[in-house]
Amino acid sequence: MPRSPRLSRRDFIGRSSAGIASVATVAAATSVGFATIPSRAAGRDWRIRNAAADALLRPEADDYDDLIKLNYNENPYGPSEQVVAAMTEAFKYASRYGYPDRAVKSVIAEHHGVERENILLGAGSGEILEVVGLSLLSRDKKVVGSDPSYSAVYSHASGIHAESITVPLRDDYSQDIPALIDATNRHYRDVGFVYLCNPNNPTGRPIPADDVRNLLDGIPADVPVLIDEAYHHFAEDPDYASAIPHVLEGRRVIVARTFSKLFGLAALRLGFAVTTPEMISVMEPYTTGSINALAKYGAVAALEDTDAQRHMRDRTIALRKKTSDELRGMGYDVIPSETNFIMVQTGRPAREVRTAFREHGIVVGRPFPPLLNHLRVSIGSEKEMAMFMAAFREIFAA
Amino acid sequence: MPRSPRLSRRDFIGRSSAGIASVATVAAATSVGFATIPSRAAGRDWRIRNAAADALLRPEADDYDDLIKLNYNENPYGPSEQVVAAMTEAFKYASRYGYPDRAVKSVIAEHHGVERENILLGAGSGEILEVVGLSLLSRDKKVVGSDPSYSAVYSHASGIHAESITVPLRDDYSQDIPALIDATNRHYRDVGFVYLCNPNNPTGRPIPADDVRNLLDGIPADVPVLIDEAYHHFAEDPDYASAIPHVLEGRRVIVARTFSKLFGLAALRLGFAVTTPEMISVMEPYTTGSINALAKYGAVAALEDTDAQRHMRDRTIALRKKTSDELRGMGYDVIPSETNFIMVQTGRPAREVRTAFREHGIVVGRPFPPLLNHLRVSIGSEKEMAMFMAAFREIFAA
Numbered sequence: 001m002p003r004s005p006r007l008s009r010r011d012f013i014g015r016s017s018a019g020i021a022s023v024a025t026v027a028a029a030t031s032v033g034f035a036t037i038p039s040r041a042a043g044r045d046w047r048i049r050n051a052a053a054d055a056l057l058r059p060e061a062d063d064y065d066d067l068i069k070l071n072y073n074e075n076p077y078g079p080s081e082q083v084v085a086a087m088t089e090a091f092k093y094a095s096r097y098g099y100p101d102r103a104v105k106s107v108i109a110e111h112h113g114v115e116r117e118n119i120l121l122g123a124g125s126g127e128i129l130e131v132v133g134l135s136l137l138s139r140d141k142k143v144v145g146s147d148p149s150y151s152a153v154y155s156h157a158s159g160i161h162a163e164s165i166t167v168p169l170r171d172d173y174s175q176d177i178p179a180l181i182d183a184t185n186r187h188y189r190d191v192g193f194v195y196l197c198n199p200n201n202p203t204g205r206p207i208p209a210d211d212v213r214n215l216l217d218g219i220p221a222d223v224p225v226l227i228d229e230a231y232h233h234f235a236e237d238p239d240y241a242s243a244i245p246h247v248l249e250g251r252r253v254i255v256a257r258t259f260s261k262l263f264g265l266a267a268l269r270l271g272f273a274v275t276t277p278e279m280i281s282v283m284e285p286y287t288t289g290s291i292n293a294l295a296k297y298g299a300v301a302a303l304e305d306t307d308a309q310r311h312m313r314d315r316t317i318a319l320r321k322k323t324s325d326e327l328r329g330m331g332y333d334v335i336p337s338e339t340n341f342i343m344v345q346t347g348r349p350a351r352e353v354r355t356a357f358r359e360h361g362i363v364v365g366r367p368f369p370p371l372l373n374h375l376r377v378s379i380g381s382e383k384e385m386a387m388f389m390a391a392f393r394e395i396f397a398a
Numbered sequence: 399m400p401r402s403p404r405l406s407r408r409d410f411i412g413r414s415s416a417g418i419a420s421v422a423t424v425a426a427a428t429s430v431g432f433a434t435i436p437s438r439a440a441g442r443d444w445r446i447r448n449a450a451a452d453a454l455l456r457p458e459a460d461d462y463d464d465l466i467k468l469n470y471n472e473n474p475y476g477p478s479e480q481v482v483a484a485m486t487e488a489f490k491y492a493s494r495y496g497y498p499d500r501a502v503k504s505v506i507a508e509h510h511g512v513e514r515e516n517i518l519l520g521a522g523s524g525e526i527l528e529v530v531g532l533s534l535l536s537r538d539k540k541v542v543g544s545d546p547s548y549s550a551v552y553s554h555a556s557g558i559h560a561e562s563i564t565v566p567l568r569d570d571y572s573q574d575i576p577a578l579i580d581a582t583n584r585h586y587r588d589v590g591f592v593y594l595c596n597p598n599n600p601t602g603r604p605i606p607a608d609d610v611r612n613l614l615d616g617i618p619a620d621v622p623v624l625i626d627e628a629y630h631h632f633a634e635d636p637d638y639a640s641a642i643p644h645v646l647e648g649r650r651v652i653v654a655r656t657f658s659k660l661f662g663l664a665a666l667r668l669g670f671a672v673t674t675p676e677m678i679s680v681m682e683p684y685t686t687g688s689i690n691a692l693a694k695y696g697a698v699a700a701l702e703d704t705d706a707q708r709h710m711r712d713r714t715i716a717l718r719k720k721t722s723d724e725l726r727g728m729g730y731d732v733i734p735s736e737t738n739f740i741m742v743q744t745g746r747p748a749r750e751v752r753t754a755f756r757e758h759g760i761v762v763g764r765p766f767p768p769l770l771n772h773l774r775v776s777i778g779s780e781k782e783m784a785m786f787m788a789a790f791r792e793i794f795a796a
Contacts, residue, residue, distance in 0.1 A: 057496050064498050075493040084489055091482055094696075095473040095662035098455050100462050123521050123667075123688035130686055134532065159683030264493035267691035269521075285557030288528055290521035292690050293665035298492075 035147065037154055037164040056354060057363045068362040068387055070378040071354075073201070073231075073341045075264035077315075077381065079298060080308035086301035087268070087294040094293065104296040108272055111303050112244055112257075117277045120284060121291050125230055125258035125271030130156050132193060132226045132254060132273075134286040137162035141192030144184050146175045148368045150197045150228060162192065168370075173203045173335050173343075177211040181218035193224040193254075199231045199240065202368040202376045204337030209241035216251055224252040224279065231339035233262040233313055234320075240338060244274050254279055259295070261340060262312055263302040270295040316340045320379050326389055330396075341378045343371070346396065350375050353395065360391035433545065435552055435562040454752060455761045466760040466785055468776040469752075471599070471629075471739045473662035475713075475779065477696060478706035484699035485666070485692040492691065502694040506670055509701050510642055510655075515675045518682060519689050523628055523656035523669030528554050530591060530624045530652060530671075532684040535560035539590030542582050544573045546766045548595045548626060560590065566768075571601045571733050571741075575609040579616035591622040591652075597629045597638065600766040600774045602735030607639035614649055622650040622677065629737035631660040631711055632718075638736060642672050652677055657693070659738060660710055661700040668693035714738045718777050724787055728794075739776045741769070744794065748773050751793065758789035 057064070057071060069076075079087075093099035109116045122128040133156050137143060143157050147166035154164040165187055167179040175196065184191055194215070199206040216225060227243040246253040254275040260266035270291060273283070302308070324334040324342050333345040346353055350367040353375055357364045365376030377388065455462070455469060467474075477485075491497035507514045520526040531554050535541060541555050545564035552562040563585055565577040573594065582589055592613070597604040614623060625641040644651040652673040658664035668689055671681070700706070722732040722740055731743040744751055748765040751773055755762045763774030775786065 069494070069496075072495045074495060078490070078493040084492070087489070087492075088486070090665070091485070092476070093665050094482070094485075095476040095658075095664050096467070097470045097472060097658075097664050098467075099665060123686050123690075127686040127688050134684070156683070260493075260495075266493050266495050267488070267491050267497060269688045269690045285554070286532070288521050288525040288686060288688075290525050290667045290686075290688075292521075292667045292693060294692055295690060 035166050035168075036142075037158060037166060056358050063361075066361065068380060068384045070341075070380050070384065070388060071363045071365050071376075072266075073261065073339070073378045074266055075261060075312060075340070076379075076384060077264060077312055079264040079302060080305050082305050082308070083263075083265070083298050083301045087298040090293040090297040096293075099293060101293070101296045102300040104291075104300050107300050107303060112274055114244065114248065114274055117280070118247060118274050120273040120275065120280045120287065121289075122271045122273065122287060123269040123290055123292075123295075124260060124266075125228065125256040126152065127269075127287065128254075128256045128271050128273045129153055129226070129228065131283050131286045132224070132256075133157050133160060133162065135283045136192040136224055138192070140190060142187065142190050143193055143195050144180060144187065144191055145195035146180065146197070146200065148202055148371060149175075149195070150201045150230075151368075153195050153197075153226075153228075165191075169200075169203065173200075173205050175200060175205070175207050175211075177207070177215050177218075181215055184219045184223060188220055188223070191223055193226050194219065195226050195228070197228040197230070198243070199235055199338040201231065201339065202341070202365065202371070202374075203335050203343055204231075204339040204341060205335065206235055206237050206240035206338045208237075208239035210239070212241075212243055212246070216246060216253065222252065224254060226254045226256065228256045230256065230258045230261055232257065233309070234316060234340045235338040236317065237338050247274050247276060250276060252276065252279060254283075259299050259302060262309060263299070264312070265295060265298050265302065268292065268295040268298055270299050315382070316379050319382060319385050323377070323379065323385050323389065327392070330393075335374075341365070341376055343368075343374045343376050345374050347373055348396075349373060356395045357388075357391055360387075360394070362388055362391055364388075433564050433566075434540075435556060435564060454756045461759075464759065466778060466782045468739075468778050468782065468786060469761045469763050469774075470664075471659065471737070471776045472664055473659060473710060473738070474777075474782060475662060475710055477662040477700060478703050480703050480706070481661075481663070481696050481699045485696040488691040488695040494691075497691060499691070499694045500698040502698050505698050505701060510672055512642065512646065512672055515678070516645060516672050518671040518673065518678045518685065519687075520669045520671065520685060521667040521688055521690075521693075522658060522664075523626065523654045524550065525667075525685065526652075526654045526669050526671045527551055527624070527626065529681050529684045530622070530654075531555050531558060531560065533681045534590040534622055536590070538588060540585065540588050541591055541593050542578060542585065542589055543593035544578065544595070544598065546600055546769060547573075547593070548599045548628075549766075551593050551595075551624075551626075563589075567598075567601065571598075571603050573598060573603070573605050573609075575605070575613050575616075579613055582617040582621060586618055586621070589621055591624050592617065593624050593626070595626040595628070596641070597633055597736040599629065599737065600739070600763065600769070600772075601733050601741055602629075602737040602739060603733065604633050604635050604638035604736045606635075606637035608637070610639075610641055610644070614644060614651065620650065622652060624652045624654065626654045628654065628656045628659055630655065631707070632714060632738045633736040634715065635736050645672050645674060648674060650674065650677060652681075657697050657700060660707060661697070662710070663693060663696050663700065666690070666693040666696055668697050713780070714777050717780060717783050721775070721777065721783050721787065725790070728791075733772075739763070739774055741766075741772045741774050743772050745771055746794075747771060754793045755786075755789055758785075758792070760786055760789055762786075 105119045106116045109119050142163045144165045258271040327334050335343040354364050503517045504514045507517050540561045542563045656669040725732050733741040752762050
């Protein structure tokens, strides 16, 4: 049931997580359907992906290797043998700056049907998201996006003294495109860029291709739109499509992609933007240009290893369906996911539930306000998902 | 012979590279002893360390492995076996974000006599230098430093729309501390930070510890000073000392260090800042937080492998002396170096000379204006330096 973009955020929150004081405070400021997150308010959780800020999974934990890690949407299989072999080859250039890099930018460009001039590399797509913030935001320029979404974008904006204008999800967890268009147009003069995570994290929902086009058509053409396709490879919905063709139309669209998910190279740190040469010239001075040799070699091998890609994708999608079906069979609502994680409405606070899972040696996703009674669970291996389901049955036996 | 800080830059340039039009243009604006580099003027050479922008050493070159690479001040030996073994171990975490990281920050802190709260990691010290620029510079805040020095700092400033105020080196290639103090105090309101490269690149000259202290004492205490100690490990001069103790005094000093040089991990991308927790809180929002797992494991192993450190350091210093002595024996001035490179005054344009070396399969340093008749040569292995000397004798036989 699509909602009017003018409905207040309080209505939405009232239904999904009534009585949470901190959320209500934000909602009080949102009488026209979007909230403003002030700068420097959101603390440091934009660093969560890299620093394991999750208190239930400290990197110094003795039992890290034994834990079942379903909290960061990681690839449970790791890179393929060919990819590890390619990375190992790069050790011979460990002490060099200007080594042969397997033409990684050209290879990425070719695999995505664009030119080398359309590619900007980052140390993970996280660097791409930050570079967009650094180059397009300021005390006077804000980001517009949905909430909840990948909150690192808003936290980073806050850290660099920029505000975020956020629009709540609809009741069906879809992103409210008319409200995003409205928020962008109302604040046009103050908008640095619009952020779309597609499919969205933490809900797993895709934005239909028609809606992406409607958004681009509905806002001034000079407003850059960052479309984060970190979970692109796990989407099956025929209404979903990558936004790369919009880049080729010459629009100010920046598509962010990563080698951290399907390609299993999160710890190697490589991502990239597909965008126009004009946007790259704006963004590039804010990049570190600091990609390690092994990530470059691994990425080229990973793009070429289509068997491994298919294998990982198929297993993940099959387990996503199996787990979702089992949970639904037990009477729980599971948000239909097009990613490598699912979100289940457990009716109990995620904070409590994840502590219970931790006692079973399983780490699941942190709470994602205002969806505080939902649990985000990454799709692990077959064995891991069987153990997750066994623990789920015990924890929710009562 | 120390020069007055009020002497014009034209005097200096007149003696070192007379008649170079582009340099003279800069000099014309510097009647009080320093030049202002306008923002967005310096192009993109801040990326040179990572992207092999050197036209004589394209990464796609078929003959890269066979070339003798004496242009980027790289470690010719690469990481030790123990370091490679440690990195290989980290492959098991390739697809993870929150893996055990060998407590790399604590290990670095302990090795440098500071607390974990004094350390900020970067993807190479290059990221640290850029983060200082991003967090402290703006259209209204400039960097003050020597010229020539590590120009990436000024180019990066320019790329993010900030100006640089530069002070020429003295005749003996030392950094002109009184002039740097004078420039900082004159422009106090507009200074974002002061940059010192110590020992300096491209000259190899150290700043005596007393001069560093004089500079810190001679400028307002709230002006941050970035001291780039990338070549720290190769300095033997008893007058040189690391500035880390100044951090512990609570001064606004940021010491940048790297694992790229002595530790042979340039392609892995790890560096760090040693500074106050207050400065870290200012800088951290501008970091990517994106350090790959292998760099972390390699760095910890490299710090522990003191045998390899000593071996690499001793060989480099011995070859630096040997090469310098041979060149001096042939009648050439060599700037006394405390780094892993030397600079020799050949009396011929570096641009020409490096083309001649390239024909011998050797790549030497690019021109460093205004020292256009000097050649910067990285210290390679014994065999590489023998081949360098043989080529030098042929090229300069006339």
